[in-house]
Amino acid sequence: IQTEAETKLQDIADTKALNEWRVLYLGKKSEMTGLSKQMGQLEASEKPQFGQSLNQVRQALEAKWNDKREALAAAEQSARLMAETIDVTLPGRRANFGAMHPISKVIREIEDVFLGMGFLIADGPEVETDKYNFEMLNLPKDHPARDMQDTFYITEELLMRTHTSPMQVRTMERLAPQVPVKVLVPGRVYRRDEDDATHSHAFTQIEGLVVGEGIRMSDLKGTLEQFARALFGEHQQVRLRPSFFPFTEPSAEVDLICVQCQGEGCRVCKQTGWIEILGSGMVHPRVLDMAGYDSSRYTGFAFGMGAERVAMLKYGIPDIRQFYQNDLRLLSQFATI
Ligand code: PHE
Numbered sequence: 169i170q171t172e173a174e175t176k177l178q179d180i181a182d183t184k185a186l187n188e189w190r191v192l193y194l195g196k197k198s199e200m201t202g203l204s205k206q207m208g209q210l211e212a213s214e215k216p217q218f219g220q221s222l223n224q225v226r227q228a229l230e231a232k233w234n235d236k237r238e239a240l241a242a243a244e245q246s247a248r249l250m251a252e253t254i255d256v257t258l259p260g261r262r263a264n265f266g267a268m269h270p271i272s273k274v275i276r277e278i279e280d281v282f283l284g285m286g287f288l289i290a291d292g293p294e295v296e297t298d299k300y301n302f303e304m305l306n307l308p309k310d311h312p313a314r315d316m317q318d319t320f321y322i323t324e325e326l327l328m329r330t331h332t333s334p335m336q337v338r339t340m341e342r343l344a345p346q347v348p349v350k351v352l353v354p355g356r357v358y359r360r361d362e363d364d365a366t367h368s369h370a371f372t373q374i375e376g377l378v379v380g381e382g383i384r385m386s387d388l389k390g391t392l393e394q395f396a397r398a399l400f401g402e403h404q405q406v407r408l409r410p411s412f413f414p415f416t417e418p419s420a421e422v423d424l425i426c427v428q429c430q431g432e433g434c435r436v437c438k439q440t441g442w443i444e445i446l447g448s449g450m451v452h453p454r455v456l457d458m459a460g461y462d463s464s465r466y467t468g469f470a471f472g473m474g475a476e477r478v479a480m481l482k483y484g485i486p487d488i489r490q491f492y493q494n495d496l497r498l499l500s501q502f503a504t505i
Contacts, residue, residue: 169199170225177232183240190233200226267503271372271491274479275354278374281398282352285391287376290353292335298325300334305415306454313414318360328358332375333415336451336470337459339377344460348380349468354475365487372475377451379461379468385418385450388469392422392448399482400427407442416449416470428484435486443481446473 173193180186194200204222207215268276279289298309307314320328335353343349353375361367378387389408396404404427408420423444426437437443448471453463461468476488485491490498 169193170228173229174232177236180236180240183237183244186233186236186240193229194226194233200229265503267499267501269491269499270479270483270485270502271475273502274475274482275372275374277399278395278473278475278478279352279354281395282376284398285350285394287350287352290335290339290351292329292332292338292353292355294329294356294358295322296327296329296334298327300337301327301329301331304337304455304458305333306452306458307414311414313412320358320360329355330359331357331472332373333470333472335375336377336415336455340379340456340459340461345462347461347466348383349377351375351377353377363489365489368476368488368492370492371488374473374475376471376473377468378470379451379456379466381466383450383467383469385469388420388448388450388471391469392446392471396424399478400424408448411447411449413447413449415452415455416447417452419447419449422446422448422471424481427481436480436484443477445477445481446471448472 173189177189180189192198200222204219207218207222210218283289301319302311302314303309319330322328332353332355335351335355339351339353340349355373355375356370357373358370359367361369363369376391378391389406393406396406405425407423407425409423411419411421413419421444423442426434426441426443428434428436429441432439434441448469451468451470456463456466456468476491479485479491480488485498
């Protein structure tokens with residue numbers, strides 16, 4: 169038995185085979201164990217001799233088994249270590265970093281410019297009341313200009329804000345009678361528009377408001393020029409066109425020169441050379457008075473900018489819908505690493 173077992177043991181190369189070997193030669197049903205059980209049938213004089221031989225064989229096999237076990241464990245460990253070795257000469261795998269969304273990027277950049285001019289940044293509710301979205305902005309219930317903004321109503325009094333201008337009123341009510349008021353309010357607004365290349369039912373506005381003594385239209389223009397140059401470079405031009413808003417008087421729409429302009433083929437400005445990016449004007453005296461600022465003493469200007477428009481111009485994106493489709497081919501271009 170011993171010779172057979174030892175020969176077999178030499179060929180064993182893994183733990184599983186070693187376990188089988190142990191069961192076969194030393195286990196409960198092994199020949200060895202069988203022999204021990206038969207010992208009872210022997211003459212008393214033969215027992216010690218027989219028992220001793222059995223023990224010797226068993227001990228010898230146990231010892232061999234143990235050696236083999238240790239040898240195998242060592243071999244397996246070194247094989248594992250070999251397999252786990254890191255090849256430092258392999259090329260690295262690049263981690264997948266996200267990118268800031270172009271709209272968030274533009275908002276941050278614009279915030280930076282206005283922070284530099286001493287503005288505070290504020291946030292307002294997207295679900296607004298009729299009072300702040302319209303009435304306090306000089307748009308009473310029967311005012312025809314309400315048709316200008318197709319509104320998502322929630323109840324008769326509650327609606328999705330159609331612009332960030334309600335924050336003009338909320339800010340003034342909070343700060344009155346402190347001056348100067350200088351605040352910038354980025355946020356999402358909602359309109360019942362059909363979505364197309366330049367319209368979206370939800371988009372982003374950035375409201376600006378300045379109130380103080382002796383604030384004039386030229387301050388509005390200077391502020392916007394400063395902003396335009398900071399975002400688009402020293403040579404960016406700003407064009408004011410007369411317009412109308414019930415909450416500003418006089419009112420102006422503001423265009424920027426199309427910096428993406430490829431003349432005939434320009435998809436960003438549709439060959440006009442200019443892009444309208446905001447509505448603005450001198451805060452209407454009634455709006456000042458309703459919000460707690462004496463209009464015989466204070467004046468102010470306000471503007472509401474389309475963040476998507478600014479981003480379209482800055483990054484040459486011809487379709488506003490691309491901002492909301494989360495297409496990685498677009499978004500990954502804004503990765504900074
Ligand atoms: N709220 C206006 C709009 O959404 C823009 C605007 C803001 C105009 C502030 C004048 C002053 O079209």
